[in-house]
Amino acid sequence: MLTLTFLGVGSAFAKRHYQSNALVEAWQSGPDQQVTPDETLLIDFGGTGPMALHHLKDQPGFAYLNRDERIFYPAIRNVLVTHLHGDHIGGLEELASLNYFRFRVPTTGRGYRPRIISTEVILANLWEQSLRGGLGVISPRRASLSDYFQPHAAPAVFRNPGPAFTLVDRYAISLFPTDHIRIQQKYDWPSVGVLLCDRKTNQTVVFSGDTRFDPDGIGSLIASASQVFHDVQLEPFPEPVHALWSELRTLPTESRRKMFLYHYGDEWRDPAFESVADEFAGFAVPQVRYPLFP
Numbered sequence: 001m002l003t004l005t006f007l008g009v010g011s012a013f014a015k016r017h018y019q020s021n022a023l024v025e026a027w028q029s030g031p032d033q034q035v036t037p038d039e040t041l042l043i044d045f046g047g048t049g050p051m052a053l054h055h056l057k058d059q060p061g062f063a064y065l066n067r068d069e070r071i072f073y074p075a076i077r078n079v080l081v082t083h084l085h086g087d088h089i090g091g092l093e094e095l096a097s098l099n100y101f102r103f104r105v106p107t108t109g110r111g112y113r114p115r116i117i118s119t120e121v122i123l124a125n126l127w128e129q130s131l132r133g134g135l136g137v138i139s140p141r142r143a144s145l146s147d148y149f150q151p152h153a154a155p156a157v158f159r160n161p162g163p164a165f166t167l168v169d170r171y172a173i174s175l176f177p178t179d180h181i182r183i184q185q186k187y188d189w190p191s192v193g194v195l196l197c198d199r200k201t202n203q204t205v206v207f208s209g210d211t212r213f214d215p216d217g218i219g220s221l222i223a224s225a226s227q228v229f230h231d232v233q234l235e236p237f238p239e240p241v242h243a244l245w246s247e248l249r250t251l252p253t254e255s256r257r258k259m260f261l262y263h264y265g266d267e268w269r270d271p272a273f274e275s276v277a278d279e280f281a282g283f284a285v286p287q288v289r290y291p292l293f294p
């Protein structure tokens with residue numbers, strides 16, 4: 001079984017919800033029969049991520065994230081970074097620091113190092129442009145990304161060069177490019193979405209990451225998926241960097257019915273958005289396990 005739990009479902013600037021980061025868990029039997037999942041994957045960890053995880057560890061079924069009333073960071077075995085905005089990476093300095101200093105592995109004397117997964121460019125920029133400022137020295141020496149993580153680079157593609165990695169051998173995870181920020185043209189600023197596939201049934205789930213409305217790029221992935229989690233922007237900005245609600249409403253009924261909307265602003269309770277529950281699978285709810293594959 002594969003499940004997905006949003007730490008939060010809010011936009012970068014949301015205050016009523018934590019930012020849109022998600023915990024994927026792979027289970028041999030399932031959360032009803034196991035206390036701890038067999039494999040974990042965190043998709044993004046923004047500035048509100050540590051507080052959201054601190055809250056999640058106290059929810060029923062998530063005690064494995066709790067050690068002495070603090071977050072047990074080594075329970076997070078893999079971290080996937082979709083892009084370098086603060087709502088997706090702002091919590092990584094804490095995760096890396098605490099893994100290094102609080103959760104030292106006795107056999108190696110080193111900190112606990114989860115695998116960190118993204119494209120080669122995003123991983124290089126993650127270190128050089130973001131994390132190095134706070135993590136670049138472990139006194140008295142210089143440090144690198146590999147002191148804190150096991151880097152795993154994979155290409156972002158729409159079609160099939162094999163998965164970026166697998167969870168418990170059964171679930172194949174791939175990256176695809178997203179049309180989020182443009183320097184000059186589509187896909188020229190590195191950002192990715194996530195395709196999850198159950199090799200046993202060939203069912204797929206799309207997690208859009210941050211993207212503009214891009215039916216030419218991910219339309220066929222959405223059409224063939226059994227479930228979709230799509231970012232949404234409720235405010236109708238003229239130059240959006242996310243899919244607008246009004247754009248997603250133009251998708252065919254069968255695509256909308258299996259689509260949960262996330263990364264939404266604080267205005268979600270406005271009566272204008274009441275129809276989301278009918279037109280889509282609904283607004284994604286934070287801190288609740290969604291079964292992806294049985």
Ligand SMILES: [Zn+2]
Pocket residue numbers: 011012020085087088210263
């Ligand atoms: Zn975002």
Ligand SMILES: [Zn+2]
Pocket residue numbers: 083085180210
């Ligand atoms: Zn973004």
